[in-house]
Amino acid sequence: MGNSDNDLGQRVLDIYDYIQDNLYFNRPDLQINGREFNSTLLFGLLTALCQGKELIIGEPGLGKTTSAEYICSLLYGFPLGVIWASEVSGHPEQTEEKVIGRPDLGRLNQGEEVVVWSYFVLLPVKIVDEINRLPETKQSMILDGVDRGNWEYLNDAIINDEYCLFATANYQDRGTNTIIAPLVDRFDVMVESKHPGPNLAYLIGSDGASDGHLRDEALEARFHSVLSKRLPYGRLSEELESLCSQFSQAVEGRTGVRPLSKGERAELRVQMGKIPFDLDFNAFFRVVLSELSFCRKYGQKRSHEDCEQGCHFTNYLCHSIRNCVSNRLPLSVRKFSQALAWLLGAQEAGLEHLRLILPFILAHRIQWKEDAVVKKEKEARTDPLDVHMAKEAVREMHRRFMEQGDQIKNALAVACRIADGEPMEPIEGDHPLYWEIRRDLGEPDIRG
Amino acid sequence: MKNPFSDFRSVPYEKREIPLDKILKDKEKMMSRILDGYLKLVEEEAKDLVWLVEHSRVAKAYTAAVENLQGLPFDQDHIEEFCVELDNSQKIPYIISGPAGIYISAMINLSPESRIVLRVEDFDRTFHFLGYRLPAGKTLVIKGNAGEFIGASLSGGNLVVEGSVGSWCGAGMIKGEILVTKYAGQNTGEFMRGGQIHVEGRIQGVGRSLLGGRIYERGKLLVPPHGHHIRAI
Numbered sequence: 200m201g202n203s204d205n206d207l208g209q210r211v212l213d214i215y216d217y218i219q220d221n222l223y224f225n226r227p228d229l230q231i232n233g234r235e236f237n238s239t240l241l242f243g244l245l246t247a248l249c250q251g252k253e254l255i256i257g258e259p260g261l262g263k264t265t266s267a268e269y270i271c272s273l274l275y276g277f278p279l280g281v282i283w284a285s286e287v288s289g290h291p292e293q294t295e296e297k298v299i300g301r302p303d304l305g306r307l308n309q310g311e312e313v314v315v316w317s318y319f320v321l322l323p324v325k326i327v328d329e330i331n332r333l334p335e336t337k338q339s340m341i342l343d344g345v346d347r348g349n350w351e352y353l354n355d356a357i358i359n360d361e362y363c364l365f366a367t368a369n370y371q372d373r374g375t376n377t378i379i380a381p382l383v384d385r386f387d388v389m390v391e392s393k394h395p396g397p398n399l400a401y402l403i404g405s406d407g408a409s410d411g412h413l414r415d416e417a418l419e420a421r422f423h424s425v426l427s428k429r430l431p432y433g434r435l436s437e438e439l440e441s442l443c444s445q446f447s448q449a450v451e452g453r454t455g456v457r458p459l460s461k462g463e464r465a466e467l468r469v470q471m472g473k474i475p476f477d478l479d480f481n482a483f484f485r486v487v488l489s490e491l492s493f494c495r496k497y498g499q500k501r502s503h504e505d506c507e508q509g510c511h512f513t514n515y516l517c518h519s520i521r522n523c524v525s526n527r528l529p530l531s532v533r534k535f536s537q538a539l540a541w542l543l544g545a546q547e548a549g550l551e552h553l554r555l556i557l558p559f560i561l562a563h564r565i566q567w568k569e570d571a572v573v574k575k576e577k578e579a580r581t582d583p584l585d586v587h588m589a590k591e592a593v594r595e596m597h598r599r600f601m602e603q604g605d606q607i608k609n610a611l612a613v614a615c616r617i618a619d620g621e622p623m624e625p626i627e628g629d630h631p632l633y634w635e636i637r638r639d640l641g642e643p644d645i646r647g
Numbered sequence: 648m649k650n651p652f653s654d655f656r657s658v659p660y661e662k663r664e665i666p667l668d669k670i671l672k673d674k675e676k677m678m679s680r681i682l683d684g685y686l687k688l689v690e691e692e693a694k695d696l697v698w699l700v701e702h703s704r705v706a707k708a709y710t711a712a713v714e715n716l717q718g719l720p721f722d723q724d725h726i727e728e729f730c731v732e733l734d735n736s737q738k739i740p741y742i743i744s745g746p747a748g749i750y751i752s753a754m755i756n757l758s759p760e761s762r763i764v765l766r767v768e769d770f771d772r773t774f775h776f777l778g779y780r781l782p783a784g785k786t787l788v789i790k791g792n793a794g795e796f797i798g799a800s801l802s803g804g805n806l807v808v809e810g811s812v813g814s815w816c817g818a819g820m821i822k823g824e825i826l827v828t829k830y831a832g833q834n835t836g837e838f839m840r841g842g843q844i845h846v847e848g849r850i851q852g853v854g855r856s857l858l859g860g861r862i863y864e865r866g867k868l869l870v871p872p873h874g875h876h877i878r879a880i
Contacts, residue, residue: 478654609660614652615650615656615658619650627668639651639652
């Protein structure tokens with residue numbers, strides 16, 4: 200599926216170009232298939248397309264929230280004013296009533312328990328600004344909603360049929376808290392919104408670099424009116440979509456790019472879901488998963504158990520990390536690989552797609568041991584330490600895969616036949632994946 | 648359960664084997680069979696808790712060792728490795744010196760090589776009964792000091808000890824030659840019937856009952872003096 204056959208893909212790329220040229224100035228820091236991308240913009244687009252969850256980190260004022268707002272506006276067709284109204288800001292006094300919903304006091308006086316849902320819950324695009332300013336106890340409040348789009352208040356509930364979530368976080372200062380591990384794990388990707396450099400920064404605020412095209416006060420008032428009507432969720436979605444369509448037409452007239460409709464987004468997700476993964480992708484991802492979960496001594500990684508000195512697998516990633524990756528990792532990898540492959544018009548999601556997305560999917564999920572951090576923190580780099588270490592880890596695992604890829608695929612092929620009942624011996628090798636294959640084939644205890 | 652490898656069903660597989668892996672695997676398999684044979688022998692011999700050196704017992708242990716080793720295609724490398732295992736391995740739960748030496752001797756006698764070199768100087772353990780029943784056509788070179796009953800019942804082979812030996816060297820030897828470059832202990836050549844023992848250092852004492860053969864000390868014929876055997880010295 201080339202982009203010539205993929206009109207939707209081309210439209211998304213046009214939106215990318217429009218944001219890059221007019222709204223969010225930054226340097227490209229990724230390259231794939233001969234095309235350069237800025238990671239914040241690319242992953243923002245992919246997050247919005249595949250209904251993902253993105254954590255954007257960075258210094259204050261470097262475009263974390265605004266980049267997410269532009270992407271949401273142009274991919275979902277909401278005016279900026281509506282998106283601003285739906286944003287949740289993280290601060291210690293934040294309450295469930297402001298984030299999720301509150302009782303309708305008028306109706307409550309009449310003895311009825313009716314929930315007034317927040318715009319944050321009702322809109323498919325959700326932005327949490329400065330999420331790490333929410334105290335740890337209050338972060339749990341949004342866990343379920345972040346994970347499943349499932350929002351509950353009193354005896355009522357809303358399940359979003361379509362949603363994506365962006366959260367921004369500043370670097371640690373006196374006002375920030377740690378994002379709790381279960382919430383961090385729910386984010387598919389983490390990117391840094393970087394400083395664009397002096398030359399691009401000079402252009403910010405210049406003529407033409409304005410987000411005024413994404414505002415429409417009259418339409419915004421109509422959005423607010425519909426959102427305040429307290430319609431049933433299904434009907435509300437229909438009415439919002441009708442307004443989005445009107446806004447999209449207006450935006451197309453002003454900018455030349457047309458936001459996607461709900462139907463188009465649904466269609467492109469079907470197209471993405473059909474993209475297969477090639478065998479190199481498959482084998483390399485198994486290598487990655489094995490290195491991030493394997494422990495010869497204790498059966499798997501556990502964050503409270505430490506490796507023993509002199510372990511045979513010291514040179515693999517399992518020795519440098521504390522935690523075990525969760526089952527959300529494969530979900531994020533599949534979703535974002537397919538989305539990237541779709542955007543680039545590829546027939547299959549392959550090794551290059553996987554290599555590009557993996558550091559951003561792993562950066563916030565890996566808990567490094569202190570020794571590993573000490574080794575890397577003073578290295579020259581252009582990324583924040585977490586992303587830099589994830590990129591290095593992926594580079595290292597990819598090097599091992601390049602050396603052993605054929606043997607690994609061969610081992611998996613043999614394992615397939617053994618699992619089918621053929622009398623063969625599993626192929627032995629040094630990488631943790633070989634050990635995991637033997638465990639899956641039922642060898643009683645290969646810990647030796 | 649679903650086959651988690653089914654995506655690779657279409658991949659043509661190839662059972663690649665690195666030559667070194669195969670060599671190591673074969674060697675490991677062979678060592679395991681050799682060790683099994685030894686443990687079987689020791690189990691049998693350890694029944695009485697104490698292992699006494701009696702002619703019938705030694706002969707029985709040797710026969711059992713030969714039976715256990717018969718048909719195994721081992722060579723000098725396996726013999727050396729077995730000695731290493733005996734010396735410092737956790738794989739062997741208990742070691743009785745006599746049967747261990749008899750088992751090594753049986754391996755030497757059954758191995759295809761005509762010349763075998765054992766570097767016992769590398770081991771902490773003292774091995775006894777090395778060269779037991781060494782047949783004609785075989786040369787065993789022991790580098791370092793050996794234990795007792797070295798070259799016992801020698802049956803025509805050449806045994807060279809580059810070091811000293813304990814007591815009962817060449818006991819009951821029938822034919823062949825033993826050369827010890829340093830010293831020999833007591834009862835050297837006890838019950839020997841034929842062959843020669845050359846000791847380049849001092850001999851602490853020769854056996855009381857010698858039925859034949861010759862013993863030389865520092866190049867001088869010690870037994871029999873003047874070509875006649877004596878009963879006791």
